[in-house]
Amino acid sequence: MARRTSSIGTGTPARQEANRKPLGSVRRAQQITTYGVGSMIAIGDQSFIVSGLDTWGVRGEPDLHEPRLEQRLRVKGFRLPPAAQAPTGNGVKVRRFPETYSCPRCTDLKPFRDFGTRRSDSTCGECKSPLTPSRFVVACDKGHLDEFPYWRWLHSGRGDDHRARRACEPKQARLKLRSEGRTASLRGIVITCDCGEEASMEGAFGKDAMISLKIDCRGGRPWLGRDAREAHCRSRLRVLQRGSSAAWFPNVRSALSIPPWHDELMQHVMGHRDLLLRENDVWIGKIAAKKGWLTDGKYTAEDVIKAVRALEDVDTESPEEDPEEITEFEASNRIRQEEYQQLCTTTEERPENHHFVCVPPDRARETTITGVNRTMLVKRLREVRALQSFSRVEPLMRSDADQDRAVGLALSDDITWLPAIEVVGEGVFLTLDQQRLTAWEASTGPGSPARRTERIRRNHERQLRRRAGDTSVEVNSPVTARFVLLHTLAHALINEWSLDCGYPASSLRERLYVNDDMAGVLLYTATSDSAGSLGGIVAQGEPERLARSLRSALKRISWCSADPLCMEADASGVNSLNLAACHACILLPETSCEINNTFLDRALLIGTPETPELCFFQHDD
Template identity: 50%
Template sequence: MITTYGVGSLIAVENESFIVAGTDSWNISDASVIREDRLARLLGVRHFLLPPASSDTSRDGVHVRRFPLWHSCPNCNTLQHVRDFNSPPGRNECGDCQEDLVPSRFVMACAQGHIDDFPYWKWAHRDNRTEDASGHCKGEMRMRTSGRTASLRSVLISCTCGIPEVSMEGAFRRSALVNLKVRCEGKRPWLKLASPEFCSEPPRTLQRGSSAAWHPIIRSALSIPPEENDLADRLAPHWADLRSLDRSEIPIFLKVLTMRGGGEFSTEGVLALLDADQSESPGQKAEVGGGAYLALRKQEYAHLRNGTVERDGGRDQEFVCEPSTTDSTRLTRIGLARPMLVRRLREVRALKAFSRVEAPDVNTEVHEAGLSLADLDWLPAMEVEGEGVFLRLDEERIDSWSRSVAVSARVERMRTHHRRQLRERASDARNAPDSPATPRMVLLHTLAHVLINEWSLDGGYPAAALRERLYSDDTMAGVLIYTATSDSAGSLGGVVAQGEPERLALTLRSALDRAQWCSADPLCIESEASGAGSVNLAACHSCVLLPETSCEHNNGLLDRALLVGTPEDPSTGFFRGTPDR
């Protein structure tokens, strides 16, 4: 409901297809509240809710609506709107053949998030449009498959009006629907009572089950002090009132809470929580790379760097981060600070919106389709409890290395390609966001990828069960690698064990040795551009790419040459020439 089948996504259930309805139509009376005040303020809501589950016989929980509405009969090949099949009540079958109907394989969508049925009539009649006063030929559409090939050429559309049979070949071309003079009608079938809105975006043909039909826009945050302490838990229902009060009125308000049976409250502790609340720059744009989101990352970075020890009886403590007690000299020599072992963490991931056709990327402007017609004070979210290892690089050494002409040239090439991609996807190229690509950022990102790949081989974790969280700007140079699943894999202790200095040094050496050679070399290491939008250099599926769920940047802005150098210039690599290399 957050990452795969959220609001606006298409879901297949047996022989039927549905679209998940907006959050304003959900029955949330029994939904569990998920608290993460820092992320809630960032996204402008009061709290988060776990998507409600329901039994097979109940009528509450998350609702869906039938979509697409055009179906075909596998027996008589009739292709028409589902309401015209005269199906028996409660059944989705052809009234004449008693065969289960097949939902349309094809839909059309636009980058604004709108989605509609594929215009079969216009496609079939595009070269022979004999229209009467109503604009249609009054014939009946048919769809069949010749079975000669597995391509769209074998999917044939015809009409009883006598036009020649045509195939679906070419329907997925970018200009296919534009050439038919088909425009987006601004339909939002996932929202109840939503009227069509004006849209100037050209529609595109998509497969109903295509990943391009729904891309979630997810924002996340770690629960860090003081968010995770008991005082914040008890004050959670009263935060809105506390924020609106003058500081001199807070002691009186707390005294009233105590008289009502809410327990004792420390005025100093409450004021400290409010100070932390105000330091998070509320009201700034809640985007990755935006001021508010960067402030949230800086708070996390400070707590990861300084650590938080486990309290006595702190079984419910949601953030425990301690430095390793063993000798870390080997890591220090190669530019890593003493690793921090995050023995316990909690991450909240909230579904903010979604997009279609264009995948949301770091700093890329995409249209965010809303989850509801009316503004609500909550968003659907999930929480992940796990563990991880926080690594920090020597900033002075990074600055010295990044001044290399060869390093700057490689990163600038990636940055130029990424800037071009951002301008192409922005509604106004003059206001396109800047690329985050810097030597520091690309180095941290690629290091995280090679370590996740190595831990998936050495530690027993699948790569999809691990996730990166980058902290990179002029004042930060760290990466958190942690368990990203909500099952028992997040509490086995295996990731923390990988962070012990002696073991980490061996793992890092093995990962760098593996990065020296890719099975796609020399093409990979000599690549001038790779990846979507040419935003990578020496990076491919045989060396550093990860499952999409593990990467914050959609497998972009990667270059293993910044780790180990190139055959022509080994000094390009940050870890070249170190004692362990």
């Protein structure tokens, strides 16, 4: 099937846009997860950064709505990334970054504009060789991004000799970059200056490399413009490779369209909210009749009025005291609680149910699965995913210390929308047996789930203190044995289904529902292309198949090719937030996991050789 794409064009004045051809295109979904605002993108042999929302060529009201998510993120709606067809150029704007380029033949290292070449032709003006964008950039954990300071890196040995510095000023210096080819390390990349200075890039990636040179963050925000710097940033600069994943981490929030927001009538009302909200009943009835919603007898004026009032209630509801603010996990927030209740309830398939159909399996074929309480077949669902912000150097955690690390998407405060996509698919929802789960959590001793999970909690709290910049601050990790168990179970089933029914693991996604009263997981199609519409996921939720898949998944993860090191590890994964979990057994593609492949431990599912009683599912289940 055809993939909707966004055209990418340079951020130029309006009078020039008509003459600008798009530089390339990316899929709409990539504008949320991979090439969103503030991320770097390679187009041909050039490098650009995606501009802020202020430059997007969009007009009018937002074209995508999900009331619960709008209320949570305090916006008026969402917009699909522009999908303008070439050669209109009315797409997502980009700016050249980094601006420092090098020529492999003459080895000059200088700004792109100084090579005497056209913007559309990335070749050296003297030797006509293709130019190469700077391999290195600098960033800080507050989201700032800047050019690598080659001149200062090269001349750091001059110390405070003022006369020597005046003899070679940055604007007059002629730098060159050559790769000696004798080694693949940074030692083989050498920077020289016509003043005689020479230095390799060895040591550039050290945590204190910029501090040792007294190079401070200048608050660069090139995605918002050259003049959009923030002053007085005291964060430590880190050197990153231009294509590093640490250069951009998206903060994506999502919600499912559930009753009453899933049906056709509510979609009509949300599309005309400016005409209907806070109006009297007579006016609402007139608009409904004018739009033709009452002609076929499917809806009455009372139905429309009820839908309008429900939408008004959400718009005026206060977003304060969301459970996520306490637990720091999205899996327990108010949106998830509402979804959990609806997923546990039957929603029959009717013509008006456009975006949500959830039914139990055929009772005649029902099979008891030890440890599983309820299974629901989600035959139709719609998820809206919105890019709220992003971070650099390290991904965001849901903690107070990380709130100032979230980088906004626009320079102006007048932007009241966020970029988003919608995914329509299917899935399987299952909950664990609460009685058995409570007894498992309450077990004590050296081999208890709580004792083992405590290792992850300690590492998480250490990470939170480091993020806060104070190792003595009191923090409390929200990680529980229940959360780790459900998260690991979701990974095990996704890996099993990818082998059993032909889905690539990257096309499936988990959605966790965890707190003291919730213990469920939704596994569903996570992509809007052909891999997300094969139609086989719901079939995996039939009790017989689910029981077989669960047994096979547990057997598969009972042994890892990295054992015994994997099973006996005291810490593994990013920031040591996993235990028995690695790429050979339980990790998933990053598009499938909600929390960056962290808080995983397959020992909670199957036990360990020393503590078999640790497992939630018995070996003979």
